[in-house]
Amino acid sequence: MKVNMYLNFDGNAEEAFNFYKSVFGGEFSFMMRFSDAPEGDKIPKEEQNRLMHISLPLGGDSVLMASDIMPSSGHTLERGNMNYISLHTESREEADRLFNGLSKGGSVEMPMEDQFWGDYFGCFVDKFGIHWMVNHNDQF
Missing domain, CATH: 3.10.180.10 (2,3-Dihydroxybiphenyl 1,2-Dioxygenase, domain 1)
Known part of the structure; x- marks a missing residue:
């Protein structure tokens, strides 16, 4: 079994992952915006540039992954200390x-x-x- 960490952000996933990349090094193995999805042009303009998925390998089998939420779909981000x-x-x-x-x-x-x-x-x-x-x- 392999376990990866997955994070959610409210529009700043790319900024966060550029910061994490500056510390860990390496390159993103995958990055896709909501606008790149099928019918991405139907997503509200202010959400099209948000990240649907991003992956940063950290070494070995560890990968840090994330996405931005989509407020237009009813998603909300609640910060907490559960993770x-x-x-x-x-x-x-x-x-x-x-x-x-x-x-x-x-x-x-x-x-x-x-x-x-x-x-x-x-x-x-x-x-x-x-x-x-x-x-x-x-x-x-």
């Missing part, structure tokens, strides 16, 4: 790089520090309202 993206890094340096890059412009909940359970860990909400955890364990 975190948990990153497990191979080094403390990689943990610091990802934490510092992704948290820029956001709100740090816990800075990167050695924790009582033995891991190097921190968490934050990025500038797009997405909750992240960064974790490194020297034994794995």
Whole structure:
């Protein structure tokens, strides 16, 4: 089984993913706008440029994916803390790089520090309202 993370945005998925790409590197493996869908010209003009789907490979089998909601279809976005993206890094340096890059412009909940359970860990909400955890364990 493979598990991928899927996020929803309200018109700023492309901006968010360009930011994530600047931190993680790599290239988008897929990007489609609502205007590219069959009968995309019937979608309200203000929603045609929104992303129907975008994928950013993060390495290994991990892929970060997202789409924008369509308000004209009754979709609403509710920000919450029910989901975190948990990153497990191979080094403390990689943990610091990802934490510092992704948290820029956001709100740090816990800075990167050695924790009582033995891991190097921190968490934050990025500038797009997405909750992240960064974790490194020297034994794995």
